[in-house]
Amino acid sequence: MKSARQVFIEFLGDNGMSLTHQRRVIVESFLENEGHFTAEQLYSRVSKQAPDIGQATVYRTLKLLVESGLADAFDLGEGVTLYEHHYGHAHHDHLVCAQCGRKVEIVDETIERRQAALAEENGFTLTRHRMVLFGICPACSGAAA
Amino acid sequence: MKSARQVFIEFLGDNGMSLTHQRRVIVESFLENEGHFTAEQLYSRVSKQAPDIGQATVYRTLKLLVESGLADAFDLGEGVTLYEHHYGHAHHDHLVCAQCGRKVEIVDETIERRQAALAEENGFTLTRHRMVLFGICPACSGAAA
DNA sequence: AGTGATATTGAAATTCATTTTCATTGTCAA
């Protein structure tokens, strides 16, 4: 399997773009961090290493990361886009605590199959889906009781 | 079953709010329209009947409609909140054409059950969920071929 | 009806994430 960096470089090449210093720094920072984060969070991390990189460039590069398949962008209904690693990572959906915001990754083969079937029943070619379950996590429901 | 208007009036009463002229107009306009719409769309419809109602009031009332259970708010990844009737309407998720934006309502008991089970497996008390399937609709895939 | 406490409203200003503009700088092939 190609490395994530390799994939990104090829993506740039295929689109007539080059791997600039800024993009390299941003991608590295992106790859170093697992989990979910916002563009702002990535920007502030990048800023520590390279204070000269502007946030517009972080936003622009994040978009490239998504297009290249390295990142996945989604939002959990909080008005902010969250990003996470995509390349080499299994697909999953999210279970979010409505109270504390804790996020758990979930997958269910049965659901995935039914989603495909549902799309097909309607004549659609399924390209992607988004599923978020909201609930109260054990910690919060315990605390409330 | 109580009428939607009744539910809204009770909701207002329970929260020490009153049914003002503006709220009445907005709720009626809301109830007259099936399907999905944005706050802006509702505002422009309301404006025709009552040009003196401000958009802030539409936004505020829409929020009350959601809280009272009359409306459901969700977004299909386009950066705008969509609203639809909720009270007296069966739960459903959406299948959206990534090309033309056509929206189809879908439901699947198997998925609903698995979602509840998934939440439970993680100790969560499921409160709500959001599922959107993106694909290419028959018309668009035919046109593209 | 009158009164005061409080809720509501419209208009305009504000917020906040994200995008765009634009003038400058970097890149690279010929």
Add this chain to the structure above:
DNA sequence: TTGACAATGAAAATGAATTTCAATATCACT
């Protein structure tokens, strides 16, 4: 080198949604 174009930072712009604030409206209670 030169020219064509890509990339960048800073600041301005965008756009949905929210908040502010001064001006009403509303309601419970005399």
